[in-house]
Amino acid sequence: MIPPSLLQSGLSVHFNGPINQLAINIRFDIxxxxxxxxxxxxxxxxxxxxxxxxxLHHFPQGYCRLAEEIWQDDTVFLPPWKRPIGYVPQDGGLFSHLSVKKNLLFGMRLIPEKEPFFTEIVDALHLQPLLDRNTHALSGGERQRVAIGRALLTQPRLLLMDEPLSALDLDIKTDILFYIKDFLEKCKIHTLYVSHDAEELRMITTHILDWRSIQNTVLKK
Ligand SMILES: Nc1ncnc2c1ncn2[C@@H]1O[C@H](COP(=O)(O)OP(=O)(O)OP(=O)(O)O)[C@@H](O)[C@H]1O
Structure with a gap:
């Protein structure tokens, strides 16, 4: 039986099976x-x-639940747009046909009452000079800051961040890291944060899952 604390706010994940070149059997509860x-x-x-x-990937056997909402089991597979998530992929995943400002506003259109955060986030991520720029000409670090801003502005229930600060200059990286940490804690957003940087993980995370401890087997086909 699932413990009551997990049903209220927990994240439960179990994926088993092959996808692309990867076979995976992974399980964790937060x-x-x-x-x-x-x-x-x-x-x-x-x-x-x-x-x-x-x-965005469909493991043939899988279970994924956030609080009382099942996103995947033997009979259910919610499409990405029905999951209340924010996703910051490694390359930023920006909409190339929209300006920086329109990328940021994209998520806010879904939750217009969150507008007060716009100025705060633009300032914290140093995005003001970029607002009217096209996204195709941004540097890697600029793309990452826009992607982070867009994800925070949507106030997701679950935020997935994949090496979100890897291209940032050291001089602004720490400030931005602590801003993100404060924002996520203030808004009580469940976050999964992938990074190769042990110091970055130590500074921003509340706890760390080591891949070896959540997998049973990982086999390359
Ligand atoms: N679209 C794809 N087609 C084929 N193989 C893929 C695809 N995406 C990922 N893989 C393979 O699946 C495995 C896992 O890739 P994944 O990107 O999930 O690993 P990762 O732990 O995030 O790696 P890194 O830390 O280097 O970013 C790798 O062997 C990769 O080559």
Whole structure:
């Protein structure tokens, strides 16, 4: 039986089976909102795990539930747009036909009452000079800051962040990292945060899942 604390706010994940070149058997439960770091060797499947939780990959056997909402089981598979998630992929995943400002406003259109955060987030992520720019000409670090801003503005119930600060200059990285941490804690957003950087994980996360401790087997086909 699922413990009551998990049903109220918990995240439960179990994926088993092959996808692309990867076969995976992974299981974890997180009882309360927090920032959960995920660490593991390159190529072990961290991005694939986040994409499966987002509904962008479909493991043949899987279970995924946030609080009382089942997103995947033997009979259910919610499409990504029905999952209350934010996703910051490694390349930012920006809409190339929209300006920076329109990328940021995209999520806010879904939740217009959250508008007060717009100025705060633009300032914290140093986005003001970029607002009218096209996204195709942004640097890697600029793309990441826009992607983070867009995800925070949607106030998701679950935020998936894949190496979100890897291209940022050191001089602004720490400030932005602590801003994200405060924002997520203030808004009580469940977050899964993938990074290779042990120091970054130590600073931002409330706890860390080591890939080895959540997997039974990972076999390359
Ligand atoms: N679209 C795809 N087609 C084929 N193989 C893929 C695809 N996406 C991922 N893989 C393979 O699946 C495995 C896991 O990839 P994934 O990107 O999930 O790992 P990762 O742990 O996030 O890696 P990294 O830390 O290097 O970003 C790798 O062997 C990768 O080559």
């Amino acid at each position: 009882a309360t909102p927090g920032i959960t770091g995920i660490k593991g060797p390159s190529g072990c499947g961290k991005t694939s795990l986040l994409r499966a939780i987002a509904g």
